[in-house]
Amino acid sequence: MAATILLVEDEPAIQELIAFNLQHAGHHVLRAANGEQALTLVRSALPDVVLLDWMLPGISGVELARRLRGDSRTKGIPIIMLTARAEEVDKVAGLDAGADDYITKPFSPRELLARIKAVLRRRAPQMTDDAVEAGGLRLDPQTHRVFGHEKPLSLGPTEFRLLHFLMTHPERVHTRSQLLDQVWGDHVFVEERTVDVHIRRLRAALQDSGHDALVQTVRGTGYRFSPNVA
Ligand code: CA
Numbered sequence: 001m002a003a004t005i006l007l008v009e010d011e012p013a014i015q016e017l018i019a020f021n022l023q024h025a026g027h028h029v030l031r032a033a034n035g036e037q038a039l040t041l042v043r044s045a046l047p048d049v050v051l052l053d054w055m056l057p058g059i060s061g062v063e064l065a066r067r068l069r070g071d072s073r074t075k076g077i078p079i080i081m082l083t084a085r086a087e088e089v090d091k092v093a094g095l096d097a098g099a100d101d102y103i104t105k106p107f108s109p110r111e112l113l114a115r116i117k118a119v120l121r122r123r124a125p126q127m128t129d130d131a132v133e134a135g136g137l138r139l140d141p142q143t144h145r146v147f148g149h150e151k152p153l154s155l156g157p158t159e160f161r162l163l164h165f166l167m168t169h170p171e172r173v174h175t176r177s178q179l180l181d182q183v184w185g186d187h188v189f190v191e192e193r194t195v196d197v198h199i200r201r202l203r204a205a206l207q208d209s210g211h212d213a214l215v216q217t218v219r220g221t222g223y224r225f226s227p228n229v230a
Contacts, residue, residue, distance in 0.1 A: 002026045002027055002028065003027050003028070003047075003048035003049055003116065003120060003127055004027070004028045004029075004030065004045070004047045004048050004049075004185060005022055005027050005028070005029050005030070005047060005048065005049045005050075005051060005116070006030045006031075006032065006038060006041060006042065006047035006049070006050045006051070007019055007022070007029055007030065007031050007032070007051045008032045008033075008034070008035065008037075008038045008050065008051065008052045008053055008056065008061070008064065009031075009032075009033070009051070009053040009082065010033045010034060010053060010055075010056050010057055011053075012033075014053075014105075015031060015033070018051065018082075018112070019031060021109035021112065021113075022112075022113075024109075025109075025113050027116075030045075030047060034056050034057050034058045034059065035056055035058050035059030035060070035061075035063070035064040035067075036058060036059065038050070038052075038064060039059075039064075039067070042068070042074055042077075044189075045185050046073070046074065046077060046181045046182070046185055047077060047185075048077070048078070048120065048124060048127050048185075049077070049078045049079075049080065049116055049119060049120060049124075050068065050077055050078070050079045050080070051080050051082055051112075051116075052064060052065060052079055052080065052081050052082060052099070053081075053082045053083070054081055054082065054083035054084075054090070054094065055083070055084070061081055061082075061083070061094075062081075062093055062094060062097045063097075065079050065081065065094070065097040065098045065099050066097045066098060068098065069097070069098030073178075073181065075098075076123060076124070077123075078100045078101075078119035078120060078122070078123040078124060079098060079099045079100055079101075079119075080099065080100060080101045080102070080103055080112075080115055080116065080119060081094040081099040081101070081102045081103070082103055082105060082107075083102070083103075083104060083105065084104070084105045100119045100122070100123060101115050101118070101119055103115055125168040126161075126164045126165045126167075126168040126169070126182075128141070129141045129142045132164070132167045132168055134167055134170060134214075134225075134227035135211065135214055135227030135228070136148060136149045136209070136211070137167070137206070137209070137211050137214065137227070139160075139163060139164055139167055141164060144160065146160065146163065146205075147209075148206060148208060148209025148210070148211045149209050149210075151208065151209050153205055153206065153208055153209060153211075154205060154208075155202065155205045156201060156205075158183070158184075158198050158201075159198055159201050159202040159205055161183050162179070162183050162198055162199070162202055163202055163206075163225075165179070165182050165183050166215065166223070166224075166225035167225060169225070170225045170226065170227060171224065171225070171226055171228075172224060173218045173221050173222055173223070173224045174222050174223055174224070175221060175222040176192040176193075176195040176196070176222055176223075177192060178222070179195050179222065179223065180192065180194070180195060195223075199215060199217075199223055202215060203215050214226060214227055
């Protein structure tokens with residue numbers, strides 16, 4: 001389960017150490033030394049998780065968490081606060097601001113990786129290796145295979161990620177812009193019609209088992225995965 005992790009930490013030695021451990025575990029790390037840099041990075045591509053230091057120059061970690069939660073585009077990103085403070089009142093303030101979890105320095109790389117996995121499982125099920133099944137369609141991230149009524153289907157890598165996201169967020173309408181953010185991780189440099197192209201390819205791949213109707217077009221809005229139509 002490789003994730004793109006935005007690390008917001010102003011102390012270079014700590015930033016380096018955490019980034020090293022995350023990269024070693026196979027994650028892709030984006031680094032910011034303050035809140036402004038973090039917001040700039042988030043504007044061009046959405047990370048899967050934000051690791052957020054509490055004490056930052058300029059915008060504080062708590063304030064940054066509040067801003068990310070207050071924006072519809074970023075409100076779903078899991079946030080783990082990193083802090084040297086262990087007081088209960090601070091922990092409550094961090095969670096109130098929208099953090100999903102809280103980890104007190106010093107922490108072991110193993111503990112951090114376990115926390116990251118836990119928040120991803122809770123908030124971003126498409127980032128985990130758990131198999132998903134709906135309406136006779138089964139997607140297994142570990143083996144990278146998709147079955148429709150037990151019949152193997154052939155999907156390209158983008159169609160696979162798209163289907164994974166849709167299956168883990170069923171019955172909701174996603175705009176093209178949201179899909180670019182969630183599936184491509186980037187909504188600035190990719191045109192929205194790219195989404196339509198991949199939806200078309202995904203439906204063509206699902207046609208083999210008659211599951212193409214599960215991927216619905218919601219006129220004027222976007223797309224929805226609905227396992228209840230089959
Ligand atoms: Ca700091």
